[in-house]
Amino acid sequence: MRLSGQGLTCVRGGREVFSGLDFEAASGDVVAVVGRNGSGKTSLLRLIAGLLIPAGGRIVLDGGDAEMTLPEQCHYLGHRDALKPALSVAENLSFWADFLGGERCGAAESLATVGLDHATDLPAAFLSAGQRRRLSLARLLTVRRPVWLLDEPTNALDVAGQDLFGGLMRDHLARGGLIIAATHTALGIAARELRIGGMA
């Protein structure tokens, strides 16, 4: 499986964020998108996720599921955790598992992996920022998707959480997945850098 972008141009609010951007990632790759604030790291991820429409260029996925579009094969982990405080931890996770569909593994195991099995029935409102992030990670584990698009994934995670997350990424790569992460801190895993927006 190979994900590539050619000559991508992104315009937001009348301002050209980047233009003529090329990138390439294959199964087992981690691409760390780096650049100063406002250079368009998040925009690039949202372009791949189909949440923004490119002003130019194209994005191609070779060797994925032919019956599914690129966004349907992606997990997008944005700044916001897509959690409802009124629902319990288990309800939040099972909703996304039901809604996103596709191949999945046990919600209970995912919660145990991210260290939230003690809080399954508690409202998500009681979780700390780091725990909410862990719950979002559980979503990535419960529903299998080959492409992970991660926006500052280690935000709010403590050291143990970052180690855990490193392990989860390695597992994902070992299964043949690929990861594109926007970050300005170390990911804790060997990654190829994609620098956008010139030098900081």
Add this chain to the structure above:
Amino acid sequence: MTALAALIRRDIRIALRVGGGALIGVLFFLTVVVLMPFAVGPDLALLSRLGPAILWLGALLASLLTLDRLFMADHEDGSLDLITMSRTPLELACAAKALAHWLAAGLPLIVATPVLGLLLNLDMAATGAVALTLLAGTPALTFTGMIGAALAVTLHRGGLLMAVLVLPLSIPVLIFGVAASQAAITGPLSFGAPFSILCALSLVSLIVGPFAAAASLKHGLD
């Protein structure tokens, strides 16, 4: 299908749990209806003549004001991004959300109608007629109002702007809703004709609403 059922289940659950979101709509409905006699006077004959109109206006305002945050909450917490990316067509997801909203916030209004009919001196037949027209007409209000709720996300502002956008769209529903209930109570027109048009309006909005809302959400992505 599981995806849509899951979405409906989640939205209803949230509506019933968080601050009685759905029930505040009923409370608003009740308050608006109670305000009317203070403006027009406690004349029971007059109130029973105005009754269907008052109930319809109250239900219209109550169902539109609770729609305000239909998509806003999902937009703010990032859920909308994931819903857009998923295999479920956005149009169907919008329809499911509107259906959940109608079940949680629209149906209670209809259940409350008989009590309010009592306050306005409507007899059993009149109350039944108003409740029936509301049952047929409120889906149209929800599914048209949904377009406004989607625009509110695109434009980053809801509240009054949304009301100004959507209220004119709901005028036909109001006309035929009140006409059908009046026809059932006093005549001289037949109940069937305006009621059929009301049902038709609901059916049309069932199709138009989700497509317009999804189109607006797709263009508003950023």
Add this chain to the structure above:
Amino acid sequence: MTLIDLANPTRFLALSARVVPWLAAATVILLTIGLYQSATAPDDYQQGATVKIMFIHVPNAWLSMFVWGVMSVASLGTLVWRHPLADVAAKAAAPIGASFTFLALLTGSLWGRPMWGTYWEWDARLTSVLILFLMYLGLMALWRAVEDPSRAARAAAVLTLVGAINLPIIKFSVDWWNTLHQPASVMRMGGSTLDKSFLIPLLVMAVAFTLLFVTLHLAAMRNEILRRRVRSLQMMQASQKAA
């Protein structure tokens, strides 16, 4: 036993656990006596047996206002003295007050049915009670809308006090609005002109209902304290990973 001692929720729980059964027993006894007396009271020469609704209606109407008074004092406790149990008292009282108000409306309209010919007449008294009911519901919605009880407490306290100041104004306006439209009120319930055969059962019922309120209120306060404990335990559980 001072207010300071009661401020400790644990002591309040211990004390109320002992008091509530006695209060409940006293309520049952007084209600039984009151209901028996009401049932055996003579029929009114004008209204016939319908007058007996009065024995339920008047205590409910009295409590609908009394409970708001209790909530106002509790709100002062929240805002001025910062008494730790004040907002618990205010929150626990609202649904009970709303229930009494609802019963007052229901019995009022049942009583009005034979006299007005309709279940509802925009009579000045009933209309004021209806507005009171709406205010109770609004207050309950406010309590439910805010997740964190301590944050909701101050907002609810301000609203309760504003309501207490506004209630006489509303009552006056409604009376004025009503007389403007219909000079003579249909229903007359004289206070002092009541015959002794009516007055005594009425007083017994009023005391019984007040006791009922106190019992329910203490029980509801206990539930609210326990509910808050469950909530903080859940938050503790969420924050610590089980080993």
